Amino acid sequence: MAAPTVADDQITVLEARIQALQASAEQALTLFLEAPQAAFLVTPQGRIVQANLAGAALLGSGAHVLKGRPLSASVAPSSQAALAALLGRVFGGQGRQTAEVQLAAPQAAPLHVLLTAAPHLRDGEEEPLCQISVTDVSAFKAAHQVLLETTQQQDRHLQQLAARHRQLGEEFRMLTLTSERILSGAVDRAQTLLTQAGTENDPDERRGTLGEASSALHLTHTVLDAVKGYMQARAMRTRVRAVDLNRVLRDVLRDTAAQTAGRHVQVTPTALPTVQGDVQVLRLILHEYVTNALKFTRPRATAELRFLLQETGTEYWVGLQDNGVGFNMRQKDRIFELFGRLHAPEAYEGTGLGLAVVRQLCERCGGRAWAEGKVDQGATFWFAWPKAPRPG
Numbered sequence: 001m002a003a004p005t006v007a008d009d010q011i012t013v014l015e016a017r018i019q020a021l022q023a024s025a026e027q028a029l030t031l032f033l034e035a036p037q038a039a040f041l042v043t044p045q046g047r048i049v050q051a052n053l054a055g056a057a058l059l060g061s062g063a064h065v066l067k068g069r070p071l072s073a074s075v076a077p078s079s080q081a082a083l084a085a086l087l088g089r090v091f092g093g094q095g096r097q098t099a100e101v102q103l104a105a106p107q108a109a110p111l112h113v114l115l116t117a118a119p120h121l122r123d124g125e126e127e128p129l130c131q132i133s134v135t136d137v138s139a140f141k142a143a144h145q146v147l148l149e150t151t152q153q154q155d156r157h158l159q160q161l162a163a164r165h166r167q168l169g170e171e172f173r174m175l176t177l178t179s180e181r182i183l184s185g186a187v188d189r190a191q192t193l194l195t196q197a198g199t200e201n202d203p204d205e206r207r208g209t210l211g212e213a214s215s216a217l218h219l220t221h222t223v224l225d226a227v228k229g230y231m232q233a234r235a236m237r238t239r240v241r242a243v244d245l246n247r248v249l250r251d252v253l254r255d256t257a258a259q260t261a262g263r264h265v266q267v268t269p270t271a272l273p274t275v276q277g278d279v280q281v282l283r284l285i286l287h288e289y290v291t292n293a294l295k296f297t298r299p300r301a302t303a304e305l306r307f308l309l310q311e312t313g314t315e316y317w318v319g320l321q322d323n324g325v326g327f328n329m330r331q332k333d334r335i336f337e338l339f340g341r342l343h344a345p346e347a348y349e350g351t352g353l354g355l356a357v358v359r360q361l362c363e364r365c366g367g368r369a370w371a372e373g374k375v376d377q378g379a380t381f382w383f384a385w386p387k388a389p390r391p392g
Contacts, residue, residue, distance in 0.1 A: 033063075038134040041120055043127055044091045046071050046083065058103070058111075058134060071132070076102035076110050083115070090117045090130045100137070112141040238278035238365065240389060245272035245286075245318065248279065249307070252286045259294045260303075268306040273316050275385050281361045282385075285369075288354045289320045289381050296324035296379070308380070314387055315367070321380040326373040335371050358383065365389045 032039060038055035040048050048066045056063040059074045072080050079101035086099040096118040102110040113134050120129040249272060275282070290305070297303035300323055308319035327335065336359040355369070362369040366386040373379030 038136075040066075040071060040132045040134070041129045042071055042087070042132060043129060044087060046087055049129055055134065058136075074103055076104045078102060086115060086117055087130060090119060091128060095119070109138075111136060112138045238281055240276055240278060242274050243277050243279045243282055244274045245282065248283050249286055252283060252290050255287065256290050256294060259291065263298075264302040265294070265297075266302055266304050268304070270307045270309050272307070272309060272318065273311075275316060275389075276387070277365060277385060277389050281365060285358050285361060285383055286318075288358050289383075292354065292381065293320055293322040293324065293379075296326075297322050299325060304378075308382075315384045316387065317382055317384050319380050319382040321378065323378040326375050326377050326379050327371075328375055329373065332371055332373075336369060355381075 038058040041050040051066045116133045120131040304323040306321040310317040359369045368384040
């Protein structure tokens with residue numbers, strides 16, 4: 001038997017190296033196929049050469065079925081340009097690249113995934129490949145979307161609060177300026193009249209002057225009481241619970257009975273709903289509407305008050321129709337403004353703050369207040385109450 005030559009030794013070494021390389025390749029292929037992260041080997045044209053088990057499961061197919069199939073077929077149309085650009089950069093020599101795409105999922109919501117692509121080195125003149133690892137970032141995207149929506153909602157809420165703050169500041173400024181003007185005028189008039197009364201010799205003239213001074217001081221107290229009531233309503237703490245409007249209306253009619261003494265008043269009620277709201281707020285609104293209707297029906301031989309109810313998908317509309325003096329619809333917005341009087345105080349008492357309180361309380365609870373009318377043909381005052389009011 002001939003002794004081994006140098007060539008034989010070299011061949012043996014090469015065979016050992018080949019076997020080691022084959023073992024390494026088989027080990028690398030096994031690691032690739034069994035890796036927990038989805039991965040694919042693709043050509044420059046984006047065709048799948050190899051898919052690991054996680055990748056095949058991600059695309060809902062078998063690895064042998066995916067072989068030769070374009071990866072773009074599993075990508076949402078809106079993301080195919082991003083995939084093509086990713087492959088172009090990697091095979092263009094720019095090294096490791098990433099891109100975020102959506103995988104098509106006809107039977108479910110699209111998956112948001114992050115593709116990490118890198119050149120896959122192979123010996124010889126074989127076609128170059130790219131290994132793409134896929135990370136599911138759908139949960140992250142969903143959390144990011146929730147965070148974004150929450151942030152946007154908070155921004156809107158802050159804008160609403162800022163607008164509300166500006167509105168309240170403007171209301172307070174108007175309240176202060178207007179009440180100061182009314183009170184200053186009333187007090188100045190009272191002082192002038194009292195000075196005049198002190199210089200008059202005729203007792204009848206003195207009594208008349210003192211009576212006018214008394215009226216001016218009475219107006220001062222009335223305005224002060226109205227401003228106090230307005231501020232108390234603004235600061236009122238509300239508690240949302242079930243409120244039977246029929247019961248509230250009965251209480252209001254009982255409380256206003258003194259205003260109907262000696263008058264012919266015909267009240268036509270209607271079945272009102274039980275709503276979610278604050279009983280104090282709702283009693284105040286109905287009380288103001290009833291008082292307002294009784295005031296402006298005084299010229300009528302018989303005052304007619306008719307309660308109305310309409311319902312939408314989200315609101316109850318409660319109305320009070322009267323046969324009073326009415327108003328011009330061009331002035332409908334002024335009615336609910338601070339000190340928004342449409343009639344001279346000599347004809348009808350009041351400060352013009354009551355309906356402003358109604359509007360403010362309705363809006364505070366997510367409702368609305370408005371009025372309809374015609375001159376000398378009565379008016380209807382409405383308030384819309386939400387079926388799901390917000391806390392005041």
